Amino acid sequence: MLGVRLYLAQRISALILAPLVLGHLAVMIYATRDGLSASEILSRTQGSLFWGLSYGLFVAAVAVHAAIGLRVIVAEHVRLPGVALDAFTWSVGGVLLAMGARAVAAVVL
Amino acid sequence: MQNPSGNLDVSVWRGNGAGGGYSAYLVPVRENQTILDVVTWIQHRLETTLSYRFACRVGMCGSCAMMVNGKPRWTCRTHVQRVIDGNSLKIAPLRNLPVIKDLVCDMAEFFAKWRKAEGHFHPTSTRHEVIAPIPPDDPRRIAASAAIECINCAVCYAACDVVALNLDYLGPAALNRAWTLINDQRDGARAARLAAVSGDSGCFNCHSQQSCAVFCPNELNPTESIAGLKRAAAAAALGGEI
Numbered sequence: 001m002l003g004v005r006l007y008l009a010q011r012i013s014a015l016i017l018a019p020l021v022l023g024h025l026a027v028m029i030y031a032t033r034d035g036l037s038a039s040e041i042l043s044r045t046q047g048s049l050f051w052g053l054s055y056g057l058f059v060a061a062v063a064v065h066a067a068i069g070l071r072v073i074v075a076e077h078v079r080l081p082g083v084a085l086d087a088f089t090w091s092v093g094g095v096l097l098a099m100g101a102r103a104v105a106a107v108v109l
Numbered sequence: 110m111q112n113p114s115g116n117l118d119v120s121v122w123r124g125n126g127a128g129g130g131y132s133a134y135l136v137p138v139r140e141n142q143t144i145l146d147v148v149t150w151i152q153h154r155l156e157t158t159l160s161y162r163f164a165c166r167v168g169m170c171g172s173c174a175m176m177v178n179g180k181p182r183w184t185c186r187t188h189v190q191r192v193i194d195g196n197s198l199k200i201a202p203l204r205n206l207p208v209i210k211d212l213v214c215d216m217a218e219f220f221a222k223w224r225k226a227e228g229h230f231h232p233t234s235t236r237h238e239v240i241a242p243i244p245p246d247d248p249r250r251i252a253a254s255a256a257i258e259c260i261n262c263a264v265c266y267a268a269c270d271v272v273a274l275n276l277d278y279l280g281p282a283a284l285n286r287a288w289t290l291i292n293d294q295r296d297g298a299r300a301a302r303l304a305a306v307s308g309d310s311g312c313f314n315c316h317s318q319q320s321c322a323v324f325c326p327n328e329l330n331p332t333e334s335i336a337g338l339k340r341a342a343a344a345a346a347l348g349g350e351i
Contacts, residue, residue: 001275001277001309001310001314002309002313002314003307003308003309003311003313004307004311004313004342004343004346004351005346006313007313007339007343008343008346008347011343072314075275076271076274076275077274082309
């Protein structure tokens with residue numbers, strides 16, 4: 001269910017996520033306290049390599065981390081067999097990655 | 110707590126792998142009385158066909174563990190007064206193991222997992238060579254010593270919710286044993302053992318809930334051993350060792 005590769009992938013993605021989540025929260029508080037409008041925020045993010053890479057990494061780490069976390073929950077409580085469990089894990093990761101990539105593209109491109 | 114009649118209300122699970130249920134018995138209260146004493150009294154006086162397992166009666170052999178009021182206990186060293194709920198005792202076979210009959214579990218899978226976890230010594234020298242000097246204050250010796258006094262009672266295995274949810278999981282006892290051998294400088298199977306405990310049913314499935322440490326009758330901490338295995342196996346995987 002959870003071998004060493006998946007374990008490492010989840011821990012490393014967590015290491016990546018921790019500072020990015022804190023940064024995301026800090027930026028959100030900064031932006032809303034300063035009363036920036038949506039268009040003002042977009043003017044700062046569109047075309048920005050920094051925000052593209054930052055949130056792109058965020059989305060990739062979320063896709064890996066959440067897919068493995070849900071895999072463990074589903075394995076223990078639904079008891080999916082191995083192939084179905086792998087399919088579930090990849091599906092969750094793929095959906096999260098696609099949705100996240102779409103959101104990042106919307107604010108960066 | 111003694112009731113006015115001087116009897117304990119004892120429910121004992123009776124049945125086999127196909128199913129069963131609780132039977133009620135009244136057992137006289139004694140001043141010093143273990144759960145094993147209660148079960149033995151029932152078998153001697155009331156229910157001669159009651160099956161249960163014990164050997165040493167002094168907390169060394171690890172064969173008498175049962176569920177007592179929903180919690181796994183070594184029954185020969187568990188005093189009734191310490192675990193009784195009001196005036197009631199509910200005694201059942203160990204959780205997470207198949208029942209053979211009444212209070213007797215089939216331990217085959219439990220011990221098979223010790224093998225799967227490479228829980229056996231792989232010598233690097235013969236009896237004809239010099240004995241390896243291992244100082245008592247060596248950190249690996251200290252780590253091994255902290256986990257070595259396991260009596261194979263399966264209390265931790267019965268307490269583990271991960272085993273309950275994933276019957277393939279190797280479990281705290283086998284992984285604890287693997288950790289003692291990882292720290293044995295005379296052992297020659299470190300990489301094979303780390304690989305064995307790093308599979309889909311291995312140490313990385315532990316959620317660190319620590320029920321094993323709470324209920325271990327010898328006050329070992331298998332969760333800590335498993336955490337050590339996780340660190341060692343992760344480092345070995347990153348280093349290309351496994």
